Structure formats: C-alpha cells, structure tokens
Amino acid sequence: MCGICGFISKKNITMDDLTRMNDTMYHRGPDDSGQEIYVMKHGWSIGLAQRRLAIQDLTQAGHQPMHSPDRRLTVVFNGEIYNFNELKKELSDFTFMSSCDTEVIIAAYLKWGLECVEHFNGMFAIAIYDRDTETLHLLRDRIGKKPLYYAYIDREIIFGSELKPIMSFPGFGDPINKRIVPRYLTTQYINAPDTIFEHVYKLEPGCTLTYHNGEISVTRYWDIVEKYHIGSADQVKSYKEAKETLKHLLTESVRRRMIADVPLGTFLSGGYDSSLITALAQSISNEPVATFSIGFNEEKWNEAPYAKAVADHLGTNHTEYYIDEDEMLKQVKSISTYYDEPFADPSEIATMLVSALASTKVTVALSGDGGDEFYCGYNVYEYVRKASMLDPVGAAAHGVLGTGVGAMLGLESRMPVKVRAISQNRNIETKTQFTNSSYKELARKMVLPGEYSSCDYDFESKYGVDNWQIRRMLLDMETYLPGDILAKVDRASMKYSLETRCPILDQDVMEYSFRIPHNYKYHHGDKKHILKDIAYDYIPRELLDRPKQGFGVPIDKWLRGPLKAQLMDYSNREYLMKQGIFDPDPVYEMIRGYLQTGDLGPATGGNLSKICWSFLQFQEWYHLYMEK
Numbered sequence: 351m352c353g354i355c356g357f358i359s360k361k362n363i364t365m366d367d368l369t370r371m372n373d374t375m376y377h378r379g380p381d382d383s384g385q386e387i388y389v390m391k392h393g394w395s396i397g398l399a400q401r402r403l404a405i406q407d408l409t410q411a412g413h414q415p416m417h418s419p420d421r422r423l424t425v426v427f428n429g430e431i432y433n434f435n436e437l438k439k440e441l442s443d444f445t446f447m448s449s450c451d452t453e454v455i456i457a458a459y460l461k462w463g464l465e466c467v468e469h470f471n472g473m474f475a476i477a478i479y480d481r482d483t484e485t486l487h488l489l490r491d492r493i494g495k496k497p498l499y500y501a502y503i504d505r506e507i508i509f510g511s512e513l514k515p516i517m518s519f520p521g522f523g524d525p526i527n528k529r530i531v532p533r534y535l536t537t538q539y540i541n542a543p544d545t546i547f548e549h550v551y552k553l554e555p556g557c558t559l560t561y562h563n564g565e566i567s568v569t570r571y572w573d574i575v576e577k578y579h580i581g582s583a584d585q586v587k588s589y590k591e592a593k594e595t596l597k598h599l600l601t602e603s604v605r606r607r608m609i610a611d612v613p614l615g616t617f618l619s620g621g622y623d624s625s626l627i628t629a630l631a632q633s634i635s636n637e638p639v640a641t642f643s644i645g646f647n648e649e650k651w652n653e654a655p656y657a658k659a660v661a662d663h664l665g666t667n668h669t670e671y672y673i674d675e676d677e678m679l680k681q682v683k684s685i686s687t688y689y690d691e692p693f694a695d696p697s698e699i700a701t702m703l704v705s706a707l708a709s710t711k712v713t714v715a716l717s718g719d720g721g722d723e724f725y726c727g728y729n730v731y732e733y734v735r736k737a738s739m740l741d742p743v744g745a746a747a748h749g750v751l752g753t754g755v756g757a758m759l760g761l762e763s764r765m766p767v768k769v770r771a772i773s774q775n776r777n778i779e780t781k782t783q784f785t786n787s788s789y790k791e792l793a794r795k796m797v798l799p800g801e802y803s804s805c806d807y808d809f810e811s812k813y814g815v816d817n818w819q820i821r822r823m824l825l826d827m828e829t830y831l832p833g834d835i836l837a838k839v840d841r842a843s844m845k846y847s848l849e850t851r852c853p854i855l856d857q858d859v860m861e862y863s864f865r866i867p868h869n870y871k872y873h874h875g876d877k878k879h880i881l882k883d884i885a886y887d888y889i890p891r892e893l894l895d896r897p898k899q900g901f902g903v904p905i906d907k908w909l910r911g912p913l914k915a916q917l918m919d920y921s922n923r924e925y926l927m928k929q930g931i932f933d934p935d936p937v938y939e940m941i942r943g944y945l946q947t948g949d950l951g952p953a954t955g956g957n958l959s960k961i962c963w964s965f966l967q968f969q970e971w972y973h974l975y976m977e978k
Contacts, residue, residue, distance in 0.1 A: 352414070353378030353844075354426040355515035356398040356477055358486060358561060359506045363387065363397055367520050372399035374514035377688070378428075378844045379403045386415050386424070390484050398479060399515075400426040403847055405610050405714060406434075411448035418456045419445070422481050425459075427452045428511050429474030429496045430851065432606040437469060464489075467558060467571055471606075471857050475511055475553075486561040492572040493720075493855050494542070494555030494832030497840055501550040505564035512841075513690035516550060517975060524549050526976070528931055529803050535793040535964045536785050536805045538694035541833035544803075546691040546971075555832050574827050575813060581864025589880075592866050596859070597884045603856035604630040604716065612713035615640030617704055617850075618668070620656030622878060622885050622894055623718025623727075627853055629664055629888035631716060638667040642708040642715070644700065645672040659893050671707050678703070678903065679912060686971040688845045694967040695834050696903035701842035709846035719835055720854035723826045724863045726871040727878040731819045734782045735872075737772055738818040741781075744772035780806040782822035793961065795936045820868055906959040909966070910945060917941060917962060920969035929972065937965070 353375030357363060368385045379401030387397040400414040415424045431437070434451035437458060444457035451472075458466035459478055464487055467476075473495035478487040488509060490498045500509040501516050501524065508519045516522060524547040534540050542552035553559055556572035586592040604627060608614060616628045618641040632639045641661050645654030654670050661668035681699045689698070708715045722728045737744075771784050783806045790805040807829055815821045836852075843850045853859070866880060873879035885894060909917055919925065921941040926934040944958040 352403050352428045353401040353511040353515075354399065354414075354428045354475060354477055355508075355510035356396065356426065356486075357506065357508045357519060358390070358394055358396045359508075360393050360395075361506075361520060363395065363520060368397045368399050371510070371515035371518045372401055374518050375401045375510070375512055377847055378511060380847050381408075382410075382413060384414050384426075388424075388479075388481075394484075396479060396486065398424055398426045398477060400428075403713070403849060405430065405612055405849060406450045408611050409448070412450040412452060414452060416452050416456065418460060423456050423459060424479045424481075425452060425455050425476065427455060427474065427476045428498075429472055429476075429491065430607075430849075431455065431470050431472040431474065432609070432856075433469075433471040435609075440469075464558060464560070473851070473855075477509065483562065488553055488559040488561075490553045490555055490557055492556045492857055493827070493836070493860065495836050495840070495852060495855060497837065498553045499545060499550060500553060500559065501547070502566055503549045507561050507566065513545065513547075513550065526931060528797065528800060531797050531931065531968070532790070532793040532802050533805050534692055534694075534968065535796065535961055536790055537830075537834075538960070538964050538967075539830075539834040539837065540691055540693075541807075541829050574824060577861055578824060578864045579814070581861060584865055585867050586865050589870055592870055593880055593883060596862060596866065596880060597887070599856070599859045599862055600626070600853060600884070601630050601634070603853040603859050605634050606856070607714075607716055607851040607853055608634060610714050613640065613711060614714040614716070615642060615708055615712040616666075616716040617641075617708065617718070618643050618657045618661060618666070619718075620653045620658075620660050620894075621718070622882050623721035623854065624657075625660045625718075625889055625894060626721075626881060626885040627716050627718045628660070628666065629885065630853070632664045632666055633888065638665055640708075640712055641666040641668045642704055642711075643668070643670045644704045644707060645670055647672065647674060656893070656896070660889055663889055663893060669707065669711065671703075673703055675904070679908065682908075682913075684845070685967060686974045688841050689837075689971075690841075692964070692968040692971045693837065693841075694964040695838055696905055696963065698838045698842055699903055701838055702845060705843040705846045705848050705850075709843075709848040713847070714849045714851060715843070717839060717850050717852050718854060719839060719850075719852045720831065720860075721878060721881055723823055723831045723835075724854065724860065725878040725881045726819060726823060726868070727881075728826070730784075731822060731872070731877060732875075733784065734818045734822045737775065737782075737784065740772050741775070744775060748773045748776055777806075777808070779808040779810050780804075781810055782818050782825060783807065783810075789961065792940065796932055796940065796961075796965070798931065798933050817868060819872060905963045906957070909959060909962055913966065914945065916970075917945075917966050920966065920973075931972075932965075941965075 355371050372383055372385050381404040382402035385399035387395055389395055398415045414426050417424050431451040431454055434454040437454050441457040446453055458469055467489045474491045475496040475498035476489040497511055499513055508516045510516050527546055527548045530540055530544045542554045545552055557568055557570050559566055559568050616631055618624050618628050628641055643654050643657035646652045678699050681702050810821055813821050813824050839850050870880045921937050923934040923938050926932045944962050
C-alpha cells in the first residue's frame with residue numbers, strides 16, 4: 351500500500367514542487383519514494399510520484415514510477431493485485447524483472463489495454479501514462495477500497511491518493527464546495543464523486559478516467575446494481591450449497607490476502623465478521639496468527655473480553671491494549687490532519703487506536719469490513735423492514751394529516767418522531783432513509799442561503815428492488831461503505847503505515863453474495879444469518895451471540911467539557927461572518943442552546959451532539975487547511 355500523486359499541466363512545475371506534493375503522504379509510504387517529470391507536446395508536462403510501503407518484493411525492483419521495458423508506459427500504483435501470480439501465467443510472453451504486482455499492471459495493459467482493469471482482483475488506485483498517445487489513465491478498484499482524488503481545472507489535471515498533494519500543487523486555490531455542507535452535517539462524510547472543493551472529485555469506485563488532449567472521460571467497468579441483478583437472476587437454490595460455496599470463496603479470499611513479504615495479522619473485535627476472518631486465517635496459517643484488539647474501561651463500550659475469548663479459542667497470538675479517555679482525545683486532534691476533508695464518524699478514533707497497536711508488530715492487517723452491508727447486519731435494516739410494513743398506514747395518515755386542513759393545523763408535526771417519520775416518508779427515491787426531518791432542516795438552516803444537495807441520496811428507484819432491506823443494502827454499498835467505512839479505515843491505518851485488507855470485499859465474494867437469496871442473510875429476524883453459520887463452524891456460538899455493539903465515544907461529554915471552548919470559538923458570530931459558509935445567527939443560537947439543553951426539543955426527539963460534532967470537525971479542518 352502506498353500513496354500516489356501527479357499532474358498534467360502547462361505550469362512550470364519543478365521536481366521540488368512534485369517532491370513536496372509526494373511527501374505530504376509520507377505516512378502512506380515511508381519505505382521509498384520516487385518522482386519523475388516528463389515533457390509532452392505543445393508545452394504540457396506530466397509528473398508522476400509515489401510513496402512506497404513495501405509489501406511485495408521489498409527490493410528496489412519494486413521502485414516506482416515503474417516503466418515498461420521500452421518506456422512506453424509509466425505506472426504509479428497504490429494497493430494490491432491479489433491475483434498477480436495467476437496473471438503472470440497468462441502474461442508469460444512478458445519478461446518480468448521483479449516479483450511485485452506493479453509490473454503485472456504494465457504487462458496487462460500492454461496485452462489488454464484499459465480492459466486490463468477487468469482482470470485485476472484487488473484493491474487499487476492506479477495511474478498509467480501511455481507515451482504513444484500522451485494519455486493518462488486513472489483506475490480505481492470495484493468497491494472503493496483505495497482512494498483516488500483528482501482536480502480538473504482549466505484543462506489541467508492533478509491527482510492523488512489524498513487531498514494533501516492536490517492542495518500542495520502550486521497555485522491551487524479551489525473554492526469550498528458549499529453545496530454539500532448540509533449533507534455532510536447529517537451523514538458525517540462526503541460521498542463520491544464530491545469532495546470539499548468545487549473542482550476536485552473522487553473517482554468513483556469501479557471507474558476509470560482517461561485524460562487526453564485536455565479532456566477527461568469517465569467509464570464505469572463494474573457496477574453494483576448491474577452485478578446485483580445478474581446475480582439475483584441466478585440465485586442459489588440450496589442453503590447448503592450457498593454456505594459451502596461462500597465458505598470456500600471466503601477461505602480463498604483470505605488465503606490471497608495472506609500473501610505478503612512482511613508480518614501480517616488481523617483486527618479482532620470479537621464480533622462475527624472479524625472473528626470469522628481471523629478463524630479462516632488461523633485455519634490457513636501454520637503458526638498462530640497475530641490478532642489485535644483495544645479495550646476501554648467503560649463496560650458498555652468494551653468488547654475486548656469477547657475478542658480475547660475468541661482469540662484463546664482459536665489459539666492466536668493475541669495483543670490487547672486498554673485505552674483511557676485522554677488517549678482517545680489525543681486522537682481527536684489528529685483527525686483533520688489525516689482525513690484531508692471534513693469527516694466526523696466517531697468510530698475513526700477506535701480505528702486509529704487499533705491501527706496504532708497493530709502497526710507495532712505487523713505491516714498488514716485483515717479486517718471484517720463489508721459483512722454488514724452485503725449480509726444485512728446493521729440494525730437499520732431491521733428498522734427499514736418494519737417501516738416497509740407500516741408504509742401503507744403512513745401513506746393514509748399523511749393523506750389525512752399532512753395535506754389540506756391537517757397541514758394547516760400542523761397535525762402531522764405533532765405526531766411522535768418515529769410515527770411522523772413513517773407518515774412523511776412519501777418520496778419514492780428516499781424510502782429507506784430516515785434521517786430526522788428536523789435534523790435535516792437544521793442542517794440547511796446552518797449554512798448561508800444557496801443551492802444545496804439534498805441531505806438524502808435521491809436515487810433509490812434505480813435499484814429496481816421492492817424489498818426495502820435489499821434496496822438499503824445496495825444504497826449503503828454505493829455510499830456509506832466506500833464513503834465512510836472504507837475511507838475511515840484507509841486513513842486511520844495509513845496514519846501508522848499499516849495496510850488493511852478486506853476479504854469480504856473480494857470480487858468473487860461480492861458477486862457471489864448477490865446469488866445468495868436474501869432469506870439466507872436475513873432469516874426470521876436473524877441478521878447476517880449465513881455468515882454467522884459459517885463462523886459457528888470455527889467458534890462456539892456462545893462466544894459470539896450477543897447484541898451488535900458499535901464503538902461509542904462520549905461526544906456529548908467532550909463537547910460540553912474539553913472541546914467546549916473550541917466549539918464556542920468556531921461558532922462565534924464574527925468568525926462565521928468572516929468565514930462565509932455558515933449562517934452566523936442560527937449557528938450561534940443552536941450551539942449555545944445545545945450547550946445549555948442538549949436537544950432539539952421534545953417534539954423532535956433528536957440530540958444535537960451529532961450535528962455539533964460534525965460542525966466542529968468541519969471547522970477544525972477549515973482552520974488547519976484554509977487559514978494558513
């Protein structure tokens with residue numbers, strides 16, 4: 351795993367400039383660095399750079415930028431191509447000079463062109479420069495495990511694994527993308543293709559970008575909706591077959607991800623997904639697998655005893671570390687530095703802490719990410735099922751109370767929050783999204799008047815699925831998983847130069863999951879049923895069966911305590927007027943009201959700590975990067 355960056359520009363960009371861009375990602379690749387600039391036609395030049403975290407072939411043979419033998423192609427690459435050894439056999443006419451997967455990318459492009467991406471099983475962000483056509487290609491993996499940003503301004507392109515190298519490009523001064531601020535305040539992340547800047551984008555998962563003669567085009571080579579419909583049209587008829595095949599695919603996925611020339615371990619929370627991945631890894635390994643978990647002195651957050659029980663049963667080489675509140679608060683100070691744009695999912699703190707622990711002993715860690723989205727694990731999927739059953743009643747209530755005299759008298763607004771959410775849920779494009787309407791209204795009021803994106807994702811009808819659970823799972827696969835979960839894990843682990851690999855997000859596993867009937871995943875109220883059943887083959891049920899427990903952060907306590915002064919400073923009217931993003935009076939009054947009472951009032955039933963935390967993280971980011 352590494353960091354890449356580069357540009358095509360008519361500006362006089364020096365090697366020192368490119369090196370500075372590259373070195374903003376030192377944490378992503380402390381083992382080696384490379385940067386090169388080449389002259390193109392008509393006054394253009396291209397620069398390519400990489401920071402390397404050596405995983406395969408630790409010698410200089412893996413140095414990047416890497417060239418084809420005839421120097422027609424130059425590649426910089428972040429990630430892993432897990433099937434590179436199999437591809438080498440298909441590409442036997444190419445003379446390989448290394449044992450790393452980067453060289454396989456070059457050979458594959460020479461044989462298949464841009465269609466080479468369809469042959470790669472892995473996580474990747476790749477830049478390929480083809481001198482014959484003076485064309486730059488950017489490629490991102492299917493589910494968005496590896497980040498890839500690009501700026502397209504005045505026919506120039508700048509790209510990077512993070513925003514930092516783009517922000518460090520000489521003369522960069524793109525305005526804030528104010529349009530997405532209300533959605534960020536409600537979701538706590540910024541989803542692709544948007545970023546915090548107006549003309550900077552995330553290349554969406556499963557897409558390639560081609561830049562030629564100052565023009566760009568984006569093509570999707572892997573689409574979740576298409577793969578779902580292909581898979582669901584060919585569903586497995588037997589539960590036994592589904593379980594055996596999924597177990598085999600997961601085992602092979604773990605096996606592929608255990609190939610490394612550096613120490614490897616697993617994150618182990620004691621939940622189903624991480625425990626299953628650890629069990630499979632231990633079944634493959636000839637020695638105890640290194641496992642890592644963090645504990646908290648607050649019993650309601652602490653899963654460490656469960657993780658240790660699983661580790662003891664499997665016989666892993668387990669390391670746990672108990673964290674106090676001061677250590678968590680120290681991580682808060684580094685969020686903006688390593689996340690590049692506003693990001694406010696509090697579980698990033700735990701992810702950084704377990705990554706810090708694992709990085710003391712290993713360079714690669716396997717995780718259980720993806721299990722909830724692909725196998726119906728989140729509690730929200732239960733809420734969605736119940737809402738779908740109540741939808742006809744909600745429609746009737748809305749027809750009586752939400753229109754005509756009822757609307758004039760405000761009768762619908764007097765309903766209990768959960769009842770009102772069902773009644774007002776009339777938009778076919780957002781049926782499975784239940785953010786408190788008062789919360790969304792508040793987020794919009796916090797920003798200055800203008801054109802803003804919806805706080806919801808208004809495209810659910812494209813899934814063509816009647817089952818609300820499946821629809822919401824597909825939505826999460828496209829938005830929450832890459833935009834929040836995978837971004838969180840990437841930045842948290844790379845802060846400590848640690849590579850994370852996700853076996854459940856293997857291409858074969860993902861595509862097979864769509865062939866598994868939904869009632870094998872959600873079975874009589876049992877979420878993630880088939881994954882649990884596989885886990886029970888390795889771990890006693892009593893060590894795993896307990897309510898789903900997410901990581902809790904005492905945000906409310908912090909905002910009213912050690913972070914109160916910052917929150918008040920950032921919501922000061924004069925500061926907000928100068929900043930020109932937030933509406934000073936509503937924000938000032940909301941923050942002061944929160945610090946006094948903490949909620950939106952009895953009619954709305956929503957605590958303000960989440961939106962205040964999102965606001966604080968935005969302001970921390972702004973202070974760090976925009977007030978230099």
